[in-house]
Amino acid sequence: MPGQEIPAESRVNYLNASYGVKSWLLTTDHKRIALLYLGSITLMFFVGGFFAVMMRLHLIEPQGALVAPETYNKLFTMHGVIMVFFFLVPSIPATLGNFLVPMMIGARDLAFPRLNLLSWYIYIIGAAFTLYAVISGGVDTGWTFYTPYSSTFSHTSVIPTALGVFITGFSSILTGLNFVVTIHKMRAPGLTWFRLPLFIWAMYATSIIFILGTPVIAITLFLLGLERLLHIGIFDPAIGGDPILFQHMFWFYSHPAVYIMILPGMGVMSELITCFSRKRIFGYTFVAFSSLAIAIISFLVWGHHMFVTGQSIYAGLIFSVLSFLVAIPSAVKVFNWTATLYKGSISYDAPMLYALGFIGLFTMGGLTGLFLASLATDVHLSGTYFIVAHFHYIMVGGAVMAYLGGIHFWWPKITGRMYPDGWARFAALVIFVGFNLTFFPQFVLGYLGMPRRYAVYPGEFQVLNVMSSAGASILGIGYLIPLIYLLWSIRYGPIAGPNPWGAKGLEWETPSPPPTENFEEIPVVTQDAYDYANVGGSRV
Amino acid sequence: MSGHVVPVKTYLGIFVALLALTALTTGVAFVDFGELHTGIGLVDVIPLNTVVALTIALVKMLLVILFFMHVKYSSGLTKIVVMTGFLFLAILVSFTLADELTRGWSPEAGGWNTALPAILPLIRGLC
Known part of the structure; x- marks a missing residue:
C-alpha cells in the first residue's frame, strides 16, 4: 500500500511485542485489554443471541413450537440479562473506548492501567456467575428482577444471576472512573476540551452515568438478595416492604443504562459521519453538550417505566414531561449528523452504511419512545410488543449498529488489516433488512395488544410473528457474516496502512497496529477536530 | 492525590x-x-x-x-465530584418520595370503593 513504508509484520506493535497466554492475561496495555473485552463480549453476544433465536423459533406457532412455558420464561430472562449487562453496557466503552480513549487524546495509556485490567477480571467473574446460573437451570424473573416475584416466589437461580450482575457493575464503575480521570488529566498539549473528538465527549458522558448510576443497581440487587435470603422486608408488601420501591431503585440505574448503551454509539456516529462525508461536524458544541445533557436528564426520567405499576399519577406527570425533554438533545444529534451530510462528499464504505442505518433506526426508536412517554398512550402500549420493538430499535438498531460501524471503522487500526469491503457492505444490508423484518411487525403486534413475555398467543397474530421470526433468522446470519470475514481478515486481509479512510484524529497518526506506547512522541494538537477541509479528501 | x-x-x-x-x-x-x-x-x-x-x-x-x-x-474539583454523588442521591430520594407521598392523592387509588358508599343509597333509591 502506498504510504506504508515498513510492512506491518516486521514492525514491533502491541500485538507482536510479546507472545504467550501470560502476556495477554497480565497485560496492562489498554489496547490488549480492549481485545480481551472484545472476545468476551462477542462470546456473550452470541450466547444471548442464541436465546433470542430459540424464542423466535418457539413463537412461530401460536401454541409455541419448541419449549415449555417455564423454559420460555427463562429464555427471555437470560437473553435480557446477558444482552443488557454483559454485552450492551460494556460493548463500545470497554472495547472501542478502551482502545481509543488514550489514542484519541494523545496519551500512552489510561490513567490507571492495572485498574483497567482488574475491571476485565471483575467482568469475567460476574459473567461466570451468570453463566453458572444458566447452566444450573436458568432464571425466570425477566431481566428486571421485579419484586416480590424475584424476592419471594421464583424458584430459579435468582441469587447467582443477581450476584453476577452485581459483580459486573464494579467493572463498569472502574472503567468509568478510569475514563473520567484520563480525559481530565492526560490530554495531549493543545488538545483543549473543544478540540476533543466527539467520541471522547460521549465516553465522558457515559462514564458519568457509570459512576453515578451503577452503585444504585448494585445496592438494589444486594437488598433483593437480603430479602430473598434473610426475609428482611424491603420490597415484599407481605413482610412490610414496598414493591414499587424496587422499581424506583432499579430504574434509577436501568434507565440511564439505556443511555450507557446508546451514548457511546452516538460518539461513534459523529466520527463515522464526519469521515465519510469529509466534513467538519455541524454544530460541534451542541453535539458535545447534548451528550452531557442526555447523561444528566437520563437520571430524571425513570418513572416512565412505572406509569401503570401503581406509581402516583402526579409523579407520573412529572416523569412524563421530563421524558419528553430527553428527546431534545437526542434530536439535536440526529439533526446535526444529517446537516453534516448536507453537501458532503459522501462515500458508502461499510462503516458509513452502518452509520446511515443507525440514523434511520435510532430515529424510529426515539420517536416511538415519545408514544411511551405520554401517560395515556402508555397505558395501552405498556407491557406489549410495542415496548419490545421500541427498545430494540434503540439498543439493536441504534447501539449494535453503531458498535458494528465502529468495529468496521477502527478494525484496520486494531489489527492492521482490511476486511473484504464487499462482504462488509453486504452484511450491513442483511442486518438492516433482517432487523426491520424482525422488529417492525412487533410494533404492529404491540399496538394490536399482544403482550410481551408470553409463550403463547392468539392465532390471528401468527402472520406477524412468523415475519418477525423470519427476520430474526436473517438478522442472525447477518451477525455471523462479519464474525467470519473479520476473523479471516486477521490472517489473510490486505495490509491496511496507518490511515486507510483518510480520517482525522490522533489515532490515525500512528502506525496500524499501533506500537505498545501508542506514540513515540506525545503529539501537540493545533487543530480543531474533524478538520477535513484541510485534508482534501485524500484516501490511501 | x-x-x-x-x-x-x-x-x-x-x-x-x-x-x-x-x-x-x-x-x-x-x-x-x-x-x-x-x-x-x-x-x-x-x-x-x-x-x-x-x-x-x-x-x-x-x-x-x-x-x-x-x-x-x-482540590475543588474532587469536592465537586463528591457533592455530585450526593446530588444524584438526592434526586433518587426526592423523586421516589414524590411518588410515595402523593400516591394517596390519586383519585383512582380508592376510586370505586370511596365512591360506592355515596352512590349506593342513590342506587337503592332508584330501585
Missing part, C-alpha cells in the same frame, strides 16, 4: 469517634423517642428514632468522607 499528610493521631481520633458513634446508635435504639406530629399533610408523622439514627449516621459518613477519604484536603 492531594499530597497532604494526615497525622496518625487524627486517624485514630476519627476511628475512636466512629466506634463511639456506633455505640451511641446502638444505645439510642433502646430509647423510645416517640413521634413528632407536624400537622403537615405529606409528612404528618415523623418517627424520631429514625431521625436520631440517621443524624448519627450522617455525622459518621462526614467523618469518613472528610478525613479517611481526604476530601477535606482535596
Whole structure:
C-alpha cells in the first residue's frame, strides 16, 4: 500500500511485542485489554443471541413450537440479562473506548492501567456467575428482577444471576472512573476540551452515568438478595416492604443504562459521519453538550417505566414531561449528523452504511419512545410488543449498529488489516433488512395488544410473528457474516496502512497496529477536530 | 492525590469517634423517642428514632468522607465530584418520595370503593 513504508509484520506493535497466554492475561496495555473485552463480549453476544433465536423459533406457532412455558420464561430472562449487562453496557466503552480513549487524546495509556485490567477480571467473574446460573437451570424473573416475584416466589437461580450482575457493575464503575480521570488529566498539549473528538465527549458522558448510576443497581440487587435470603422486608408488601420501591431503585440505574448503551454509539456516529462525508461536524458544541445533557436528564426520567405499576399519577406527570425533554438533545444529534451530510462528499464504505442505518433506526426508536412517554398512550402500549420493538430499535438498531460501524471503522487500526469491503457492505444490508423484518411487525403486534413475555398467543397474530421470526433468522446470519470475514481478515486481509479512510484524529497518526506506547512522541494538537477541509479528501 | 499528610493521631481520633458513634446508635435504639406530629399533610408523622439514627449516621459518613477519604484536603474539583454523588442521591430520594407521598392523592387509588358508599343509597333509591 502506498504510504506504508515498513510492512506491518516486521514492525514491533502491541500485538507482536510479546507472545504467550501470560502476556495477554497480565497485560496492562489498554489496547490488549480492549481485545480481551472484545472476545468476551462477542462470546456473550452470541450466547444471548442464541436465546433470542430459540424464542423466535418457539413463537412461530401460536401454541409455541419448541419449549415449555417455564423454559420460555427463562429464555427471555437470560437473553435480557446477558444482552443488557454483559454485552450492551460494556460493548463500545470497554472495547472501542478502551482502545481509543488514550489514542484519541494523545496519551500512552489510561490513567490507571492495572485498574483497567482488574475491571476485565471483575467482568469475567460476574459473567461466570451468570453463566453458572444458566447452566444450573436458568432464571425466570425477566431481566428486571421485579419484586416480590424475584424476592419471594421464583424458584430459579435468582441469587447467582443477581450476584453476577452485581459483580459486573464494579467493572463498569472502574472503567468509568478510569475514563473520567484520563480525559481530565492526560490530554495531549493543545488538545483543549473543544478540540476533543466527539467520541471522547460521549465516553465522558457515559462514564458519568457509570459512576453515578451503577452503585444504585448494585445496592438494589444486594437488598433483593437480603430479602430473598434473610426475609428482611424491603420490597415484599407481605413482610412490610414496598414493591414499587424496587422499581424506583432499579430504574434509577436501568434507565440511564439505556443511555450507557446508546451514548457511546452516538460518539461513534459523529466520527463515522464526519469521515465519510469529509466534513467538519455541524454544530460541534451542541453535539458535545447534548451528550452531557442526555447523561444528566437520563437520571430524571425513570418513572416512565412505572406509569401503570401503581406509581402516583402526579409523579407520573412529572416523569412524563421530563421524558419528553430527553428527546431534545437526542434530536439535536440526529439533526446535526444529517446537516453534516448536507453537501458532503459522501462515500458508502461499510462503516458509513452502518452509520446511515443507525440514523434511520435510532430515529424510529426515539420517536416511538415519545408514544411511551405520554401517560395515556402508555397505558395501552405498556407491557406489549410495542415496548419490545421500541427498545430494540434503540439498543439493536441504534447501539449494535453503531458498535458494528465502529468495529468496521477502527478494525484496520486494531489489527492492521482490511476486511473484504464487499462482504462488509453486504452484511450491513442483511442486518438492516433482517432487523426491520424482525422488529417492525412487533410494533404492529404491540399496538394490536399482544403482550410481551408470553409463550403463547392468539392465532390471528401468527402472520406477524412468523415475519418477525423470519427476520430474526436473517438478522442472525447477518451477525455471523462479519464474525467470519473479520476473523479471516486477521490472517489473510490486505495490509491496511496507518490511515486507510483518510480520517482525522490522533489515532490515525500512528502506525496500524499501533506500537505498545501508542506514540513515540506525545503529539501537540493545533487543530480543531474533524478538520477535513484541510485534508482534501485524500484516501490511501 | 492531594499530597497532604494526615497525622496518625487524627486517624485514630476519627476511628475512636466512629466506634463511639456506633455505640451511641446502638444505645439510642433502646430509647423510645416517640413521634413528632407536624400537622403537615405529606409528612404528618415523623418517627424520631429514625431521625436520631440517621443524624448519627450522617455525622459518621462526614467523618469518613472528610478525613479517611481526604476530601477535606482535596482540590475543588474532587469536592465537586463528591457533592455530585450526593446530588444524584438526592434526586433518587426526592423523586421516589414524590411518588410515595402523593400516591394517596390519586383519585383512582380508592376510586370505586370511596365512591360506592355515596352512590349506593342513590342506587337503592332508584330501585
